Amino acid sequence: MNARVTGAVLLSTFFVAAVGSGSYAAGGNVAQGKVLYTNLCLRCHGVDGKGDAYMKFNPPVADLSAPAVQSKLDGALMKAIHDGRKDSAMGAWKFVLSDEEIRDVTTYVRVLGSHTNRKLP
Numbered sequence: 001m002n003a004r005v006t007g008a009v010l011l012s013t014f015f016v017a018a019v020g021s022g023s024y025a026a027g028g029n030v031a032q033g034k035v036l037y038t039n040l041c042l043r044c045h046g047v048d049g050k051g052d053a054y055m056k057f058n059p060p061v062a063d064l065s066a067p068a069v070q071s072k073l074d075g076a077l078m079k080a081i082h083d084g085r086k087d088s089a090m091g092a093w094k095f096v097l098s099d100e101e102i103r104d105v106t107t108y109v110r111v112l113g114s115h116t117n118r119k120l121p
């Protein structure tokens with residue numbers, strides 16, 4: 001088996017293990033995260049996180065379900081949520097959310113990344 005195949009097998013094993021056990025990255029409360037997301041983020045990022053809600057901006061709203069976002073570490077996503085993005089519509093949520101709430105909503109963002117494989121809670 002070459003290295004690429006081994007890597008893919010290892011990755012999918014990890015993915016199945018993570019989803020199958022019901023644990024999510026970022027370690028937050030997924031139900032609480034969904035409530036926060038629905039109330040605060042959905043109007044821009046959309047129900048599926050694809051950034052196709054009715055609010056349009058330049059630069060465009062990030063597709064949170066995309067590999068480009070999901071491949072980032074939890075810390076990077078939490079920083080983007082905490083501090084916002086300069087010169088964009090993505091505000092700094094540190095003024096609204098506690099660190100724990102930012103963790104919860106990040107956990108839900110991970111669910112958006114896996115929604116094609118499983119039903120949303």
Ligand code: HEC
Nearest residue numbers: 040041044057059060061062069077080085088089090105
């Ligand atoms: C007013 C519209 C708006 C709202 C509300 C909003 N976002 Fe965003 N978000 C954006 C835009 C626009 C970007 C892309 C910014 C950029 O291009 O740098 C973005 C980017 C992000 C990113 C970075 C993605 C990456 O590429 O790393 C994350 C994570 C994120 N948003 C999560 C959230 C969460 C969680 C909430 C709710 C707490 C939220 N956003 C609310 C508009 C919004």
